[in-house]
Amino acid sequence: MTSHLKQLQAITHALSGSAAADDQLFEQIGDAQFVLIGEASHGTHDFYQERAQITRRLIEEKNFSAVVVEADWPDAYRVNRYVRGQGKDQNAQAALSDFKRFPRWMWRNDIVLQFVEWLRKYNQQALQQSKPLTGFYGMDLYSLHRSMGAVVEYLDSVDPEAAHRARARYSCFDSFGKEPQTYGMATVYGVAEPCEEAVIAQLMELRHQEEALVNNEGILAEDEHFYAEQNARLAVDAERYYRAMFRGRDNSWNLRDTHMVDTIDALAAHQAEQGQPAKIIVWAHNSHLGDARATEVSQRDQVNVGQLMRERHPDNTFIIGFSTYQGEVFAADDWDSPGIRKKVRPGLPDSHEALLHELSQQAGVEKFWLNLQAQQRKQTQDAVLLGKERLERYIGVIYAPATERWSHYLKTRLDQQYDALIYMDKTKALNPLDRQSVADREETEQDLPETYPTGE
Numbered sequence: 001m002t003s004h005l006k007q008l009q010a011i012t013h014a015l016s017g018s019a020a021a022d023d024q025l026f027e028q029i030g031d032a033q034f035v036l037i038g039e040a041s042h043g044t045h046d047f048y049q050e051r052a053q054i055t056r057r058l059i060e061e062k063n064f065s066a067v068v069v070e071a072d073w074p075d076a077y078r079v080n081r082y083v084r085g086q087g088k089d090q091n092a093q094a095a096l097s098d099f100k101r102f103p104r105w106m107w108r109n110d111i112v113l114q115f116v117e118w119l120r121k122y123n124q125q126a127l128q129q130s131k132p133l134t135g136f137y138g139m140d141l142y143s144l145h146r147s148m149g150a151v152v153e154y155l156d157s158v159d160p161e162a163a164h165r166a167r168a169r170y171s172c173f174d175s176f177g178k179e180p181q182t183y184g185m186a187t188v189y190g191v192a193e194p195c196e197e198a199v200i201a202q203l204m205e206l207r208h209q210e211e212a213l214v215n216n217e218g219i220l221a222e223d224e225h226f227y228a229e230q231n232a233r234l235a236v237d238a239e240r241y242y243r244a245m246f247r248g249r250d251n252s253w254n255l256r257d258t259h260m261v262d263t264i265d266a267l268a269a270h271q272a273e274q275g276q277p278a279k280i281i282v283w284a285h286n287s288h289l290g291d292a293r294a295t296e297v298s299q300r301d302q303v304n305v306g307q308l309m310r311e312r313h314p315d316n317t318f319i320i321g322f323s324t325y326q327g328e329v330f331a332a333d334d335w336d337s338p339g340i341r342k343k344v345r346p347g348l349p350d351s352h353e354a355l356l357h358e359l360s361q362q363a364g365v366e367k368f369w370l371n372l373q374a375q376q377r378k379q380t381q382d383a384v385l386l387g388k389e390r391l392e393r394y395i396g397v398i399y400a401p402a403t404e405r406w407s408h409y410l411k412t413r414l415d416q417q418y419d420a421l422i423y424m425d426k427t428k429a430l431n432p433l434d435r436q437s438v439a440d441r442e443e444t445e446q447d448l449p450e451t452y453p454t455g456e
Helices: 023-029 045-062 073-083 110-128 144-158 160-176 180-188 196-208 210-214 219-244 249-273 296-300 305-312 352-363 372-376 401-408
Strands: 012-014 034-037 066-072 135-140 280-283 317-332 339-344 367-371 390-393 409-412 420-427
Touching: 012 352, 023 045, 023 367, 034 045, 034 305, 045 110, 045 280, 045 317, 045 420, 066 073, 066 249, 073 110, 073 135, 073 144, 073 219, 135 249, 144 160, 144 196, 144 219, 160 180, 160 196, 180 219, 196 210, 196 219, 210 219, 219 249, 249 280, 249 305, 296 409, 305 317, 317 352, 352 367, 352 390, 352 420, 367 372, 372 420, 390 401, 401 409
Parallel strands: 034 280, 034 317, 066 135, 066 280, 317 420
Antiparallel strands: 012 367, 317 339, 367 420, 390 409
16 A cells, blocks of 8 residues: 555544444444534435434434434425324325425435334334434425415414414415525515515514413424424525525525524424433535535635534534445436436546545455544544545536536545545445436436546
């Protein structure tokens, strides 16, 4: 092994099987209250599988009480009811039915399906043993209209007069149709007045009426009010987000990720009030969970979930990232297009992926994890290579190999982004549940331009 790769040996742990079986990784996680588990793409089977397995062990052995995912609050709450033995859904397939927005495959895939069924069975056993149940929640804010509808539906069941007032306030959005972007554009360019005061007033009323609406009816009633209040808060943040979309990407990104962290904190506080151990696992893309201060986006004052969680909970947050060099991914060509099983090109030179691939080849291991926390705490001086700024690949729901350098890479310092990084040299594509998520063709080498990877 070349000398510069030997510097990584002290923090490298080979994996013959699943990372979830590695005791050293779990010892490193320790007593962290928040474990953030990322993904380098939204369409890689191996990332989803490893993340689910790690999550199961955290729930079973470290008593984590919630899984919070990069999904909309009302969609995920239907799953939450199912895994807790509530609601009318007969199986996980049905419980995942509210995930209709592009890209469906992010949450309607075989790995999530299996995990949801496992979590329901785990909760059934926990209930028999009088142990706290583990929930499943969303933290994103794209569900403006669905969340407003959920607030009204909740109030219809507990206070019809309050529901009437909520309908009147939310009717402010009626003239813009069902596309929040239309509302955002109209208000930003002065075509219409914003609905900000209306959504804030509704949230304030719901908060002020909590005690009266719950009316000492127990934890289930408290949960349903909390669900409604979070939908009302989402409406407030989503209204701001869609107006911010037309002022610049960084501003809207910061609003979105701050909303995600506020949701995590609100859930932790809610569970603590109910006497539960508020220990939360977060599933999202590396771009949200890898500390933004260690990436080039910090130069634009962009923040993310990982940074904000470390700032708010500096001693209780543990971040796990994922990386791969090549293989395949399930992704679309364009937004709102069906997914395709695409080939992931080898990592670009001078990228973290290329460095880790070289380490993999030299060491003869295809899968390992790096203890980056040890380097952060100066427990070893052997990982200086990872402190150098290099390219890091991010694949979302769209993968564009023709413009890969500009579409999918950022400059980052890996050792400061995550506390641990799980590397798999070659990965395979995610399997969606829905046929309508899949394009009629699959990518071939002919789809790639002759000028790949430069795209010039």
